[in-house]
């Protein structure tokens with residue numbers, strides 16, 4: 107069997123049809139969109155076409171789309187841009203405790219520089235409570251930033267309702283939709299979104315290109331200073347090839363979204379049900395219903411995630427985990443701790459994220475191989491030994 | 499991050515996994531918080547030779563591999579020799595570990611020492627140069643099953 111890539115939340119490949127479209131912009135069509143002669147105009151046109159494609163996919167206007175160097179940059183820009191702009195009006199930001207580090211570390215930086223962030227807790231499914239949100243709002247609150255879909259446990263937040271609350275209170279609302287765009291329907295108008303981040307490499311575009319949507323009329327300080335690109339709001343010669351690819355990729359993803367998400371949810375549910383029913387001492391992390399169609403996250407008690415990943419790798423299955431050993435720190439994933447998992451259960455988590463290459467057969471193969479791998483690790487686990495002894 | 503071939507070999511084919519029913523000493527070190535727990539069982543003969551060693555480990559690839567290597571190294575050693583098995587020796591025998599995994603090798607040394615300490619306690623003897631283990635099995639008791 108070919109290698110099975112179950113880590114599409116980490117990144118995706120560039121679709122061949124997208125690669126075909128982007129390649130000429132590295133060679134013949136290399137003009138700088140800021141120049142005035144023909145090949146420059148060609149680049150400029152391609153850039154603006156991509157802007158229209160992205161706008162259409164989000165239900166936005168082209169002039170509300172700003173290209174960035176990554177999803178991380180879009181998050182940094184949205185948060186710092188709003189916080190900085192309104193710092194005389196207020197210094198309070200509201201976010202959640204399960205955001206991506208691109209958001210969390212930006213807020214933590216601001217906390218050290220005169221701002222104050224409230225990190226809303228989440229329930230066992232990873233959902234914030236709208237009541238908590240309302241209660242957290244102060245006269246000094248200038249920004250609410252809550253992610254659309256969580257990258258580890260796939261939980262979908264009530265974005266529309268959050269946006270409604272923010273709008274009623276006159277507070278800017280940003281959402282990190284990096285894991286959501288191309289996977290679940292997004293309409294910035296209907297969902298009351300003021301600012302939204304996305305990234306090309308999660309939807310079959312290349313790495314190193316992202317977008318910040320900024321609703322018309324929402325002012326924002328620049329993060330990067332220099333030339334007059336992106337209507338003076340984001341300096342730096344545009345990554346034309348990457349942007350063109352993002353435009354093509356997002357258009358394709360939007361067109362296929364309904365069908366693809368139905369296909370993936372079916373495989374997702376097969377894996378979730380298969381694991382929970384065949385392997386004891388397991389639990390699903392994240393909400394069963396309010397969940398990305400391509401996300402599976404399961405904790406296996408008494409075992410550690412990295413060992414699990416290494417053994418899956420030996421079987422040709424690529425996945426990820428929230429264990430400390432795979433995060434490069436001593437603590438397991440902040441998301442898994444925030445939903446209330448004890449440390450050892452957080453260390454034993456497995457994230458499988460599906461994509462265009464995923465099939466039912468791959469799910470069958472995983473379900474066939476996994477039980478023996480888990481048993482093998484449990485047999486060498488002192489925690490499992492203790493458990494068996496206590497059980498008697 | 500890249501593991502050496504030796505580490506992968508000891509992870510995939512760990513030596514000495516298991517328990518010793520009538521162990522002369524056992525030691526458990528590490529904590530669930532950072533995701534590594536090692537338990538070592540030693541069988542020590544009357545003349546003070548480590549006859550057998552087994553382990554159980556909850557942890558990453560490096561933790562399993564160092565447990566496997568450390569138990570291999572201690573077998574057949576006198577207590578004095580056993581005390582001289584350092585984390586560096588275990589790591590060298592595995593052709594090194596990635597920098598963020600070096601703490602796993604410390605755990606292996608600590609686990610051996612903890613088992614030797616337990617042996618000394620049970621025998622009522624003092625082993626020159628052996629310090630009591632730092633017991634940091636934090637939340638261990640909280641492990642709940644579902």
Ligand SMILES: Cc1ncc(COP(=O)(O)O)c(C=O)c1O
Nearest residue numbers: 176177178206208257284285305
């Ligand atoms: C939720 C979320 N936000 C932000 C990012 C960062 O995006 P990028 O890799 O383009 O910087 C990621 C991707 O890792 C993500 O999953």
